[in-house]
Amino acid sequence: MEENPPKIDKGIWKLSVDGSSCITGSGAGLVLTSPGGWMLEYALRFKFKATNKEAEWEALIAGLMIAKHLEVRKIEASSDSQLVVGLANGEYEAREDPMVKYLSHFQGMKSAFEVLRILKVPRAENVRADQLSKLATAEELEKN
Structure with a gap:
């Protein structure tokens, strides 16, 4: 047992x-969990071409939009993308035009939340969101 369990x-x-x-395409995986443990999972397929960096941003923005529509006021988002987390937290400067636009869109969304934290997590701790993003880009989806 941990001596100092994390405060939740x-x-x-x-x-x-x-x-x-x-x-085969681009997409996002999202897992939104309420404080009581209620969980929503999404596998989103994008109808446009996106680089991996753009898909990471799209995932974060889509997740925050869903949370906003559910009237969530406090949220902690985690991503395994060093770039997205670094830009969102002001640790990196956006240089490429698409990154500037994503960052600007993200900044505009921040006011919808009382608390908004963006955390970098190791890929191993982001397994479910990763599985959902892979599902979203699976070739079989296109055959329908």
Whole structure:
């Protein structure tokens, strides 16, 4: 047992996101969990070409939009994308035009939340969102 268990804010929703881009398309995986443990999972397929960096941003923005529509006020989002987390937290400067646009869109969404934290997690801790993003880009989906 841990000596100092992490303090959990009961009012904070958790959002895990992952974007995926491959030859068959691009998409996102999202897992949104309420403070009480209620879970929503999404596999989103994008109808446009996106680089992996863009898919990571799209995943975060889609997850935050869903949370906003559910009137979530406090949220902690986690991503395994160093770039997205670094840009969102102001640790990196956006240089490429698409990254500037995504960052600007993200900044505009921040006011919808009382608390918005963006955390970098190791890929191993983002497994479910990663699986959902891979599902979203699976070739079989296109055959329908």
